[in-house]
Amino acid sequence: MRRTLRLLPFLAPILLAGKCTGKKVVGDDDVVGVADANPPDVRLQLISIDPDEVPPAKAFSATVYGSGIESGAHLWIGGAPMNALRYQGDNAILVDVPPLSAGEYDLKVQNPSGDEAMLRGGLWVNPDYRDPNAAAACSHLTVHFDLDSASLATADRSMLDAQAPCLTALASPIRVEGHCDERGTTSYNLALGQRRAEAIQRYLVARGVMPSRLNTISYGEERPIDRGHDETAWTANRRGEIIAER
Numbered sequence: 001m002r003r004t005l006r007l008l009p010f011l012a013p014i015l016l017a018g019k020c021t022g023k024k025v026v027g028d029d030d031v032v033g034v035a036d037a038n039p040p041d042v043r044l045q046l047i048s049i050d051p052d053e054v055p056p057a058k059a060f061s062a063t064v065y066g067s068g069i070e071s072g073a074h075l076w077i078g079g080a081p082m083n084a085l086r087y088q089g090d091n092a093i094l095v096d097v098p099p100l101s102a103g104e105y106d107l108k109v110q111n112p113s114g115d116e117a118m119l120r121g122g123l124w125v126n127p128d129y130r131d132p133n134a135a136a137a138c139s140h141l142t143v144h145f146d147l148d149s150a151s152l153a154t155a156d157r158s159m160l161d162a163q164a165p166c167l168t169a170l171a172s173p174i175r176v177e178g179h180c181d182e183r184g185t186t187s188y189n190l191a192l193g194q195r196r197a198e199a200i201q202r203y204l205v206a207r208g209v210m211p212s213r214l215n216t217i218s219y220g221e222e223r224p225i226d227r228g229h230d231e232t233a234w235t236a237n238r239r240g241e242i243i244a245e246r
Helices: 002-021 134-138 154-169 186-206 231-237
Strands: 023-027 030-033 045-050 060-067 074-077 080-082 085-087 092-097 103-110 116-125 140-144 174-179 214-220 239-244
Touching: 045 103, 060 103, 060 116, 074 092, 080 092, 134 154, 140 154, 154 186, 174 186, 186 214, 186 239
Parallel strands: 045 116, 174 214
Antiparallel strands: 023 030, 045 060, 060 092, 074 080, 074 103, 085 092, 103 116, 140 239, 174 239
């Protein structure tokens, strides 16, 4: 006990110094100073590009994410320098990318200081790319027919011409429905509705939509969208509907 007490005067200055300076005494030769800690340097690296999947032969804008990116940094995609860059801080760069051919592309960033970082295969230009927003544009289309007719009107042909690329890009099957107004017998309207659905199907196939993705069905007069009994209702009900199935 006495020996321990005799050592306390020697230990006290060390313990007090650690307490006052925020230093922790770990061992005789291991003193960690909180006040002396320096934040580590942020190493340049690339993490991702968004979007990371795009169609070929189409320009797009993207954000390249990483860390340690300096203002004035240079960016290459597939070995080609990108010129339209907008620095967003040390974590991101906005870039306008010109049209690219199908394939996988490496990304490289070089800081003005000379540091470089690579992201291997970070961008995929997919030849079979399907726009995830395409379904919203053409998931449900409607055309109309004259009385006792299965011929597409000029305005409806123009609409289908414009929507054919969207329908072609859809990943889901497409249901083509034929509808009639309430006049005529049930059997006659079912047959007429089928002719209308098939007329739409043939037109879309001629515009590049795969026939295996188009399923036709006739509902005759059974599914009116206007339950009135006048010319306005009959005109609305003489129709064909093109619906992307989920």
